[in-house]
Amino acid sequence: MRAVIMHAPGDVRVEDVEKPVIEEPTDAVLRVTMSCVCGSDLWPYRGYGEQNGPAPMGHEYIGVVEAVGDEVKNIAVGDFVVGSFVASDNTCEICAAGFQSRCVHQVMMGGIGTQAEYARVPLADGTLVKVDGEPTDAQARSLLAASDVLGTGWFAAVAAEAGPGKTVAVVGDGAVGLMAILAAKHLGAERIVAMSRHADRQALARRFGATDIVEERGDEGVAKIKELTGGLGAHSSVEAVGTQESMMQAIQSTRPGGHVGYVGVSHDVSLDGRELFISTVSLLGGPAPVRRFLPDLVDLIMSGEIDPGAVFDLTLPIEQAAEGYKAMDERRATKVLLTF
């Protein structure tokens, strides 16, 4: 089968690899119908972190079940399914508390690679959510978004306690930040401030529910948020980048007693204890437990209430995956969808 392999920073290729098979009785194998490139895929693409030779890429996916192991009960061959970027049993104490991304049996799908024609999904019963009916192309695109960026943005908005009467500041105008805007709107936030300086992303932000745009960054961005909120700061801030500047921008934009939801994969971030102490804000973040939200997100998508698939602004056949990475790296695309 064809699969995307990263050989080194900037070196993404599409190659023939072995088609996956059932390895554990709790596995499923999917025929992937759509996958995509994640902002977090850009970190190794740009040379951050360890690189250990050729690596399969991708952790977002929707598809049709092709085979299941003997112990799989909830999912059957032929089902159309969506799963998150972390395979989880969905039954352990951590999963039961809603933190499936830290399941005691977790398997990171990124290590398996879903930018491929087929993918093995461990813990299929816990990981996969069946979609009833036949999704349209637009619905399929939205379901794919639910696999990570929508679910991650949703978690960030929930962690930030976005809701009625709240002003929500969103730091980061990538796909996750945009999805957090959509989530905040759905959760009933009164005012949603997108921190963005790119016209195309500002337009998407407004489409998804942003009421205000702030172009300033760092201290100036914080000052602007304060100005918009009577000097107090936002009730809720979403951090969807993962840098020192973006984390501090989110924390400092939040009023005392407010909440920060941070989901940008953290790179070279160090938080000063005294500054955090004085800020008196709640912090919750990390790898998002997308599985917690998936059933509801599937319902919202299939009933047409939300349209997160609009975040994909470039669609390419898998053979052109390298161009997809390049377009996102150069910010020519917000989020690239790969077809098969």
Next chain:
Amino acid sequence: MRAVIMHAPGDVRVEDVEKPVIEEPTDAVLRVTMSCVCGSDLWPYRGYGEQNGPAPMGHEYIGVVEAVGDEVKNIAVGDFVVGSFVASDNTCEICAAGFQSRCVHQVMMGGIGTQAEYARVPLADGTLVKVDGEPTDAQARSLLAASDVLGTGWFAAVAAEAGPGKTVAVVGDGAVGLMAILAAKHLGAERIVAMSRHADRQALARRFGATDIVEERGDEGVAKIKELTGGLGAHSSVEAVGTQESMMQAIQSTRPGGHVGYVGVSHDVSLDGRELFISTVSLLGGPAPVRRFLPDLVDLIMSGEIDPGAVFDLTLPIEQAAEGYKAMDERRATKVLLTF
């Protein structure tokens, strides 16, 4: 009047100073009947932070109202009152959200000094809580504890979401840690683990509700908490020290999806973004909004439901304040009460 003044690290004196007067129409002046020495007073005593010449000390107090400004409506001369270590209007948007320690008009009582025969209390209507009836000596001691250590420990336990069915790990066996144990017990926690290696504090911890004692620290302490919780970590952790080791011990002792309440005044702490991200725990801390809890704490104390005054294990007349600081510095006393 007599007041405690710190001239330099280790140099605490009791001196004659001007008796305070009403400066603002929202002020009250109290005759302080009891004050005490706080763990946070030990930081400057030990030479941490800036020292700018002689400074009045103390921010915990109970007493009788001696005078009120023209705009004070809720508090009258002769009232027996308790207030927190932060004067707050209790009406601004931040106060209304329960974060009075970050009131937009906040005044730190530590800058005024309450280890003194009299103290000016700004924003008296917002800051002070009247105690009905005549407190016994034991009740008065408990009310004094409510002024900071009890209220701070309570906030830490609430921030850590201590409650029924929860295992709570408490890092720090000083007065605040001990009060967090009392709070966790009152909040219904199932299991309360005191991390302490001092026999006298272990005994107090058990008295206040600890079900388990862990003597190990750092990685070994974390391993012990994991061992006690089926490998998962505590649901809730309280940090009541303020060092790098104690913060990491609290964060790492907490399971994914769990909550850390941190109230130790942060000194030279730096949190690694990646480690925090992976931990997937909620963090909430800072200067405790004691005023939020004071009315309930006063009721619990006056009805005999809680006995936090037991945390004071050394009582001295104010003239011996220097000995009180020394005893706490040398860990011969957990918490020193000063009488007048």
